Amino acid sequence: MKILITGATSGIGEQLARDYAAAGHQVIACGRNKTALQRLSDAYPHNISAQVLDITDAETTLATLGNYQQLDVVILSAGVCEYVDIDSFNTALFERVYEVNIFGMLRCIEALLPNLLAGSQLVLVGSTARLLPFTRAEAYGSSKAALxxxxxxxxxxxxxxxxxxxxxxxxxxxxxxxxxxxxxxPMAVTVEFASQAIRKGIAKKHTDITFPRLFGALLKVLSRLPQAWQVAISKRF
Ligand SMILES: NC(=O)c1ccc[n+]([C@@H]2O[C@H](COP(=O)([O-])OP(=O)(O)OC[C@H]3O[C@@H](n4cnc5c(N)ncnc54)[C@H](OP(=O)(O)O)[C@@H]3O)[C@@H](O)[C@H]2O)c1
Structure with missing residues (x-):
């Protein structure tokens, strides 16, 4: 398969790039960190090609990603997290988070969508943080709810x-x-576990890939409670 991954220079995206490359797939690894990109293409010279990309740069993102064709899977994993300090509430923080998690992701979709063919898979990496009103997560949680x-x-x-x-x-x-x-x-998992769960969900074409299963199930149940209960529960965290 030909797989394009944003956020491939670190964490979940990097592990996915390595695991797909090790399994013989062709991976286009995107990110800003040139050293990390070089490390990836050195480790898998035949399977990983590096693409320097800052998804906050609209013009370059549209021009660069618009060139890719015949992709089987696109995984948009690039993301940032910043927590709100309620005593110095600040719109600029929201702008920084949304610029990557929402507008950056949308730019990637805008560039890639015209060339995606029937049967291709577009995978958006959100978060279980979208499910409950977690403390200090006004920006990050809402960006993932929007996603x-x-x-x-x-x-x-x-x-x-x-x-x-x-x-x-x-x-x-x-x-x-x-x-x-x-x-x-609670119930934190390794990046290897995350990569396996995601690759399995992608292979099975699952609409919603949530893991670890128990943690996700618990949050999904809590998210169905009345809003006042959700707030009361979240106050305890
Ligand atoms: N870790 C968790 O517990 C967790 C939980 C739920 C959801 N997630 C989501 O999973 C995704 C990956 O998170 P992670 O934990 O792997 O984080 P990470 O290790 O910090 O990696 C974030 C990736 O995003 C890329 N990125 C950030 N800003 C970018 C920009 N302006 N342009 C292009 N790429 C950019 C970074 O690459 P460069 O710096 O090279 O650009 C990096 O590769 C995120 O969407 C995150 O919200 C993570």
Whole structure:
């Protein structure tokens, strides 16, 4: 398969790139970090080609990704997380998070969509954070809630073209993104576990790839409670 991955220079995206390459697939690894990209293409010279890409740069993203054709799978994993300090509420923080998690992702879709053929798979990496009103997650959680809505609408609108849209909602995964967290991360999984769960879900064409299963199931149940209960529960975290 020919697979394009954004966020391939670190964490979940990098592990996916390595695992797909090791299995013999052709991977286009995208990210800003040139050293990490070089490391990947050195490790898998026949299977990984590196693409320097900053998805906040609209013009370059559209021009660069618009050149890729005949992709079987596109995995949009690039993302950032910033937590809100409620005592210095700041719109700029939301702009930074949305610029990557929403507008950056949308630019990738805009560039790639015209060349995606029937049967190709578009995989958007969201988060289980979208399911509950977690403390300090106003920006990150809402960006992932928006991603989920966009994906669900795309599932409707792209079905006629035969393009399969899938979402990934990880719980806590041990990556550089979460290494800075100063709180307990229940049921955290390794990046290898995450890659396996995602690759399995992609292979089975699952619409919603949520893992670890128990953590995801628990949050999905809680997300169906009345809003006041959800807030009361989240206050305890
Ligand atoms: N780790 C978790 O617990 C967890 C849980 C739920 C969801 N997720 C989601 O999973 C995805 C991957 O997260 P991770 O934990 O693997 O994070 P990570 O290790 O910090 O990796 C983030 C990736 O995003 C890329 N990126 C950030 N800004 C970018 C930009 N402007 N242009 C292009 N690429 C950019 C980074 O590449 P460069 O710096 O090279 O550009 C890097 O490859 C994210 O969407 C995240 O929200 C993670």
């Amino acid at each position: 989920q809505y966009i994906a669900r609408s795309l599932q409707v609108d792209l079905s006629g073209r035969g393009i399969i849209v899938q979402t990934v909602s990880p719980g806590f995964v041990e990556t550089p993104m979460t290494a800075v967290n100063d709180f307990a991360m």
